[in-house]
Amino acid sequence: MSNKALVGSVIIGQSGGPSAVINASAYGVIKTALENENITKVYGAFHGIKGVLNDQLMIMDDEDPKELEHLLSTPSSALGSCRYKIADPDVDDTDYKRILEIFKKYNVRYFFYNGGNDSMDTCNKISKYMAKNGYECRVMGVPKTIDNDLYGTDHCPGFSSAAKYIATSVMEVSRDCHVYDVGMITIIECMGRHAGWLTAAAALAGVKGEGPDLIYLPEVDFNMDQFLADVKRIYNEKKNCIVAVSEGVHYADGTFVSEAKTSGTDGFGHAQLGGLAARLAEVVKAATGAKVRGIELSLLQRCAAHCASGNDIAESFLSGKTAVEAAVNGETDKMVGFVCTRDENGYKCEPKLFELSDVANTEKKVPLEWINKEGNYVTQDFIDYCLPLIQGETGMVKEDGLPRFCNLKRVFAK
Numbered sequence: 001m002s003n004k005a006l007v008g009s010v011i012i013g014q015s016g017g018p019s020a021v022i023n024a025s026a027y028g029v030i031k032t033a034l035e036n037e038n039i040t041k042v043y044g045a046f047h048g049i050k051g052v053l054n055d056q057l058m059i060m061d062d063e064d065p066k067e068l069e070h071l072l073s074t075p076s077s078a079l080g081s082c083r084y085k086i087a088d089p090d091v092d093d094t095d096y097k098r099i100l101e102i103f104k105k106y107n108v109r110y111f112f113y114n115g116g117n118d119s120m121d122t123c124n125k126i127s128k129y130m131a132k133n134g135y136e137c138r139v140m141g142v143p144k145t146i147d148n149d150l151y152g153t154d155h156c157p158g159f160s161s162a163a164k165y166i167a168t169s170v171m172e173v174s175r176d177c178h179v180y181d182v183g184m185i186t187i188i189e190c191m192g193r194h195a196g197w198l199t200a201a202a203a204l205a206g207v208k209g210e211g212p213d214l215i216y217l218p219e220v221d222f223n224m225d226q227f228l229a230d231v232k233r234i235y236n237e238k239k240n241c242i243v244a245v246s247e248g249v250h251y252a253d254g255t256f257v258s259e260a261k262t263s264g265t266d267g268f269g270h271a272q273l274g275g276l277a278a279r280l281a282e283v284v285k286a287a288t289g290a291k292v293r294g295i296e297l298s299l300l301q302r303c304a305a306h307c308a309s310g311n312d313i314a315e316s317f318l319s320g321k322t323a324v325e326a327a328v329n330g331e332t333d334k335m336v337g338f339v340c341t342r343d344e345n346g347y348k349c350e351p352k353l354f355e356l357s358d359v360a361n362t363e364k365k366v367p368l369e370w371i372n373k374e375g376n377y378v379t380q381d382f383i384d385y386c387l388p389l390i391q392g393e394t395g396m397v398k399e400d401g402l403p404r405f406c407n408l409k410r411v412f413a414k
Contacts, residue, residue: 004330005038005328006038006109006110006136006138006328006330007038007039007040007109008038008039008040008107008108008109008110009039009040009041009042009043009106009107009108009109009110010029010033010039010041010042010043010108010109010110010111010112010324011043011044011045011052011057011103011106011108011110011111011112012026012029012030012033012042012043012044012045012060012079012112012113012114012142013044013045013048013049013051013052013079013111013112013113013114014026014045014048014077014078014079014080014081014113014114014115014144015048015049015081015082015083015084015113015114015115015116015118015119015122016081016083016115016116016118016119016144016145017081017116017145017146017302018075018076018077018081018144018302018303019075019144019145019146019157019158019161019162019302019303020075020158020161020162020165020302020303020304020305020307020308020312021144021157021158021161021305021308021312021313021316022076022077022114022144022157022158022316023071023072023074023075023076023077023078023406024071024072024073024157024312024313024316024317024320025114025142025143025144025157025316025317025319025320026044026071026077026078026079026114026142026320027068027069027071027072027317027320028142028316028317028318028319028320028321028322028323028324029112029114029142029320029321029323029324030042030044030060030068030071030320031068031321032320032321032324032325033060033110033324034060034061034065036324036328038328039110039324039328040107041059041061041106041107042059042060042061043057043058043059043060043106043108043413044057044058044060044078044079044408045057045058045079046058046079046080046410046412047079047080047081047082048079048080048081048082048084048113048115048119049082049084049086049095049099049113049122050082050084051079051080051082052098052099052102053095053098053099053102055102055105055413056412057102057106057412057413058079058408058410058411058412058413059411059412059413062409062411063408063409063411064409067406067407067408067409068406069406070397070404070405070406070407071406072313072317072395073305073308073313073394073395073396073397073403073405074305074405074406075302075303075304075305075405076303078406078408079408081115083118085118085122086122086125086126088125089125089128089129093129096125096126096129099126099129100129100130100133100135103130103135103137104135106413108137109136109137109138110137110138110139110140110324110327110328111123111126111137111138111139111140112139112140112141112142112320112323112324112327113126113139113140113141113142114142114143114144114320115141115142115143115144115145116143116144116145116147116149116150116156117145117149117150117359117360117361117362117363118361119141119144120141120143120150120335120356120359120360120361121360121361123139123140123141123335123356123360124141124333124356124357124359124360126139127139127332127333127356128333131333137332138327138328138330138331138332139332139333139356140323140324140326140327140331140332140334140335140336141323141334141335141336141356141359142319142320142323142335142336143156143157143319143335143336143337144156144157144158144316145158145159146158146159146161146162146191146198146301146302147159147191147192147193147195147197147198148195148197148198148364149194149195149197149363149364149365150335150337150359150362150364151354151358151359151362151363151364152335152337152352152354152358152359152364153335153337153338153352153354154337154338154339154340154349155338155340155389157312157315157316157319158302158312158316159197159198159312159389160309160311160312160315160389160390161304161305161307161308161309161312161313161390162191162198162201162301162302162304163197163198163201163204163309163386163389163390164201164204164307164308164309164312164390165297165300165301165304165307166190166198166199166201166202166204166244166297166301167201167202167203167204167205167390168205168307169188169297169300170188170202170205170210170211170212170242170244171205171208171210173186173188173242173295174205174210174211174212174242175210177240177242177293178240182239182291183235183239183240183290183291184240184241184290184291184292184293185231185235185240185241185242185243185281185284185288185290185291185292185293186241186242186243186292186293186294186295187243187245187277187280187281187284187292187293187294187295188202188212188242188243188244188245188277188295188297189245189246189247189276189277189294189295189296189297190202190244190245190246190247190297190301191246191247191297191298191301191302192217192218192246192247192248193218193247193248194218194248194363194365195218195219195363195364195365195366196217196218196219196246196248196365196366197366198246198301199215199216199217199244199245199246200215200217200366200370200378200382200386201386202215202244203215203244203377203378203382203383203386204383204386204387204390206383207383207387211242212242212243212244213234213238213241213242213243214230214231214234214241214242214243214244214376214377215243215244215245215376215377215378216243216244216245216246216249216375216376217246217249217366217371217378218246218248218249218250218365219365219366219368219371220368220371220375221250221251221252221375222249222250222251222257223251223252224251224257224283226375227280227376228283228284228287228288230374230376231243231284231287231288232287232288235288235290243280245276245277245280247276249276257276257279257280258275258276258279275296276296277294277295277296278294278296279294280294281293281294305394305396305403306394306396306403307394308393308394308396309389309390309391309392310391310392310393310394310395311347311349311388311389311390311391311392312389312390312392313392313394313395314392315338315349318349318351319336319337319338319351320336322336322351323336326353331353333355333356333357334353334354334355334356335353335354335355335356335359336351336352336353336354337351337352337353337354337359338350338351338352339351339352340388342384342385342388346388347388347391366378366382367381369381370382370385
């Protein structure tokens with residue numbers, strides 16, 4: 001850690017799948033950087049690291065400060081995102097040479113990357129390369145993932161809002177499913193490839209008596225026969241059954257239950273999953289003869305800014321603000337995470353720095369002790385962990401009854 005003042009410009013980029021609050025994190029970086037005397041210019045990389053490689057940098061100094069405030073309640077990635085995996089620099093350093101060239105061109109001394117596991121890996125590689133080549137640039141990861149699977153941190157910005165949306169949607173669907181005097185089975189598919197945090201959040205609906213009857217997470221091997229037995233048992237008891245299931249549930253041999261891997265993989269080699277709810281609905285209908293409906297929440301989970309958690313918005317902004325302050329004070333090679341307490345005094349969240357090398361490509365899963373022994377629901381410990389995260393409401397401005405999102409001018413550097 002170097003305490004000497006480092007004067008230069010900033011690049012902030014966003015990467016991977018967006019969230020309802022990723023722009024709140026970016027705003028935390030942008031606003032704090034614009035107000036810092038050591039920072040000469042603030043650039044937004046257009047479509048993440050690709051914007052750096054393509055020399056497409058937006059001048060954030062030229063944006064209206066009042067317009068930037070709307071980032072707090074604007075979903076998706078306002079700067080544009082990408083899924084681009086840069087190579088290991090020891091194998092191919094072409095991209096790194098180009099990044100260094102751009103950094104020198106704009107005197108970039110601070111680089112902030114707002115994303116998930118793969119983005120922290122990108123951060124880590126760039127940080128190490130700059131140090132190896134003697135170019136002083138402080139690199140900080142600003143976390144973002146609705147999957148909540150980043151190492152070290154209590155939770156990830158973006159997860160809380162998605163959890164709130166899922167819990168709310170399950171409550172609403174539950175009311176709809178109980179309206180007729182004929183029985184029905186409803187299967188709700190939530191995002192989560194290897195970690196079941198989002199699907200587990202469906203259990204929060206149970207706090208208000210509207211929860212699912214069964215929850216299946218990828219942390220536990222899926223057994224189709226046991227699943228059908230569970231569904232039949234509840235349906236016979238209640239003439240109604242609601243199931244929440246992670247898109248990434250898999251059999252004991254590791255194969256995904258979802259009907260098929262869709263048209264390939266994303267830029268990082270991850271299988272793109274989908275169609276699980278429809279697949280399970282077919283199986284359940286054949287086995288029970290009941291009316292069955294499959295619902296895939298899909299992208300709605302990550303872009304529902306109208307249902308964002310107030311805590312999530314505030315903490316996301318805090319993570320961006322903390323990243324800038326720590327970097328200016330000499331920190332580099334770190335990711336901003338959270339340490340939280342939940343006790344008789346309530347919920348408290350504080351930022352904490354984690355080593356990028358520890359975070360990169362490490363997945364944090366739902367603890368097995370938070371899943372019941374039958375593997376078809378979560379325990380009270382999960383509820384106690386998650387419920388404080390979804391508190392508070394968005395301050396979203398409405399115009400003509402519709403959300404007022406941020407509209408950037410996008411003035412590009414030359």
